[in-house]
Amino acid sequence: MKVIGIVGMPASGKGEFSKIAEARGIPVVVMGDVIRAAVVEAGLEMTDANMGKVSSDLRAEHGMGAIALKSIPFVEEQDAPVVIIDGIRGSAEVEIFREHFPTFLLVAVTASFETRFGRLKNRGRADDVDSAEALRARDERELGWGLGEAMTMADVEIANEGGMEEYAAKVARLIGAMEGCR
Numbered sequence: 001m002k003v004i005g006i007v008g009m010p011a012s013g014k015g016e017f018s019k020i021a022e023a024r025g026i027p028v029v030v031m032g033d034v035i036r037a038a039v040v041e042a043g044l045e046m047t048d049a050n051m052g053k054v055s056s057d058l059r060a061e062h063g064m065g066a067i068a069l070k071s072i073p074f075v076e077e078q079d080a081p082v083v084i085i086d087g088i089r090g091s092a093e094v095e096i097f098r099e100h101f102p103t104f105l106l107v108a109v110t111a112s113f114e115t116r117f118g119r120l121k122n123r124g125r126a127d128d129v130d131s132a133e134a135l136r137a138r139d140e141r142e143l144g145w146g147l148g149e150a151m152t153m154a155d156v157e158i159a160n161e162g163g164m165e166e167y168a169a170k171v172a173r174l175i176g177a178m179e180g181c182r
């Protein structure tokens with residue numbers, strides 16, 4: 001099994017990467033869904049606070065790579081030649097995936113602050129920020145979790161500064177190359 005991990009700053013295009021992969025029939029394991037499953041397992045109500053609590057408890061018990069460890073069975077049960085992991089936030093998680101999956105490619109999706117902020121204004125997701133200050137705060141929070149360090153560990157970087165068509169072509173080329181290699 002070949003595994004592609006995606007890292008990137010908020011609104012850089014990770015979700016679009018996953019959608020393009022899914023459209024090609026490639027399964028995507030979202031680490032946030034793994035946390036949601038752990039909340040259900042713990043018999044707790046599905047709230048943002050409980051997701052935060054379960055994540056911190058798992059990390060306190062099993063270290064900073066805890067969510068990655070929990071994600072591994074979800075990846076393996078896919079039984080597909082290529083699987084995508086979305087939601088990597090720290091270097092410990094990258095190390096765990098690299099150790100566990102012999103063919104693990106970490107892809108960093110990059111886009112400038114201005115580009116990301118411009119796109120967020122159009123996305124309209126419930127948890128989206130509505131000011132540059134709020135996006136800066138979200139960036140800082142994610143960098144605080146080790147996102148910057150995880151991004152420096154990437155094997156490949158995809159710049160997502162242009163339009164959707166250009167980005168989709170880059171993502172499709174990368175996935176095609178991964179599907180083709182043994």
Ligand SMILES: Nc1ncnc2c1ncn2[C@@H]1O[C@H](COP(=O)(O)OP(=O)(O)OP(=O)(O)O)[C@@H](O)[C@H]1O
Pocket residue numbers: 008009010011012013014015016017119120122123160161162163164165167
């Ligand atoms: N190349 C592009 N051209 C135009 N819009 C784009 C492009 N890439 C992404 N978008 C749009 O920008 C927004 C942010 O992208 P996306 O949701 O993929 O980011 P993300 O990295 O998954 O964000 P988060 O970390 O907040 O979950 C979405 O509305 C998406 O459709």
